Amino acid sequence: MLSIRDLHLQVPAMLAPMAGVSDLPFRLMARKLGCPMAFAEMISAHALCLGSGRTNRFLESSSADRPLGIQLLGREPEYLRQAMDLIEPGSCDVIDLNAACPVRKVTRKGEGAALLKEPRLLSKLVALLKARASVPVTVKIRSGWDPSSVNAREIGKRVADAGADAVCVHGRTRSQGYGGRVDLGVIRSVKEAVSIPVIASGDLFSAKAVDKTLRETGCDGVAIARGALGNPWIFREIAAVYGKRPSPPRPNIEQLKEVMEEHLRLSVERRGEILGVIDFRKFFIWYTKGLQNARILRPRAVRVNTPHEMRRLIDELGMPLSSGPHPSASQGSPYDPRQGWLALSKSGWPY
Numbered sequence: 001m002l003s004i005r006d007l008h009l010q011v012p013a014m015l016a017p018m019a020g021v022s023d024l025p026f027r028l029m030a031r032k033l034g035c036p037m038a039f040a041e042m043i044s045a046h047a048l049c050l051g052s053g054r055t056n057r058f059l060e061s062s063s064a065d066r067p068l069g070i071q072l073l074g075r076e077p078e079y080l081r082q083a084m085d086l087i088e089p090g091s092c093d094v095i096d097l098n099a100a101c102p103v104r105k106v107t108r109k110g111e112g113a114a115l116l117k118e119p120r121l122l123s124k125l126v127a128l129l130k131a132r133a134s135v136p137v138t139v140k141i142r143s144g145w146d147p148s149s150v151n152a153r154e155i156g157k158r159v160a161d162a163g164a165d166a167v168c169v170h171g172r173t174r175s176q177g178y179g180g181r182v183d184l185g186v187i188r189s190v191k192e193a194v195s196i197p198v199i200a201s202g203d204l205f206s207a208k209a210v211d212k213t214l215r216e217t218g219c220d221g222v223a224i225a226r227g228a229l230g231n232p233w234i235f236r237e238i239a240a241v242y243g244k245r246p247s248p249p250r251p252n253i254e255q256l257k258e259v260m261e262e263h264l265r266l267s268v269e270r271r272g273e274i275l276g277v278i279d280f281r282k283f284f285i286w287y288t289k290g291l292q293n294a295r296i297l298r299p300r301a302v303r304v305n306t307p308h309e310m311r312r313l314i315d316e317l318g319m320p321l322s323s324g325p326h327p328s329a330s331q332g333s334p335y336d337p338r339q340g341w342l343a344l345s346k347s348g349w350p351y
């Protein structure tokens with residue numbers, strides 16, 4: 001069990017915050033398939049204070065969407081203070097501060113992973129959030145800024161001293177981005193240094209990888225990110241491991257289509273026909289990884305504009321190329337850049 005103050009999760013896993021991905025429809029699908037807790041998309045405290053409509057949308061939730069974590073990005077105490085006032089009491093179960101985002105647009109403002117270089121400011125921000133929040137406050141960090149400044153252990157201690165209720169460590173440096181392998185040793189060093197719960201993040205593409213990470217780091221829980229893209233079933237597989245049940249079978253093609261259709265329906269319901277379909281296009285790419293005729297259908301999927309056309313494409317999907325775990329499960333390192341999310345980055349992907 002993972003306990004963050006009075007928040008208790010029987011299965012020690014959660015859906016990690018993913019900008020541009022962990023929207024309400026995706027969270028609801030993940031929860032349906034066993035995800036015990038989810039983070040919404042990262043929210044810029046500044047944008048929230050400016051009343052940006054797009055940012056306000058990131059706060060959308062529903063009663064089925066709990067427990068929910070909201071992650072704030074920022075470095076200005078005043079904006080963070082105001083952002084906390086704008087988040088309705090009772091609307092989330094955890095507030096997280098982002099000290100992990102590697103994107104240049106963010107770090108050049110001194111936000112995200114840049115906070116790893118300013119431990120004092122980071123502590124101050126954690127204390128500020130703690131003073132305002134009625135729910136647990138957590139911090140997401142990376143192993144360090146670059147290989148010559150790996151400081152997750154020191155940062156972990158700092159944020160724990162400042163009152164953080166848990167820390168989530170992505171075991172890569174900022175300069176690594178999402179490449180290379182996650183460093184479990186650094187995550188373990190944080191776990192050994194603090195008495196608050198530590199959540200591990202990085203390269204969690206299967207229930208087996210989750211088990212290995214928890215064993216090797218001694219961490220209290222894990223945050224699943226790319227491992228859930230096109231594979232929300234990963235959560236029921238993790239739940240089976242912790243419930244000491246046999247691993248559930250991989251979804252067959254009909255079950256996959258059902259989940260895709262429901263995801264599309266939720267997306268259209270939330271965002272309307274045009275934006276709902278546009279939002280769903282990237283999920284189509286992920287869900288269809290490893291399917292026989294995906295190569296032919298994917299270029300069509302990124303041009304589809306109506307729910308009807310998208311449903312027809314889903315209908316046309318063929319059998320998986322091979323049985324067994326989802327293709328992402330076999331990868332120790334990031335997605336295949338020719339097929340996965342990296343390919344989408346050229347078209348305005350946030351990460």
Ligand SMILES: Cc1cc2nc3c(=O)[nH]c(=O)nc-3n(C[C@H](O)[C@H](O)[C@H](O)COP(=O)(O)O)c2cc1C
Nearest residue numbers: 016017018019042140170201202203204225226351
């Ligand atoms: C598309 C995408 C968006 C992400 N957005 C965020 C974010 O907004 N906040 C955050 O803390 N981490 C973000 N991350 C990082 C993930 O939460 C996670 O720490 C990282 O992907 C490592 O886990 P993985 O190797 O299992 O994917 C993002 C990752 C991806 C792939």
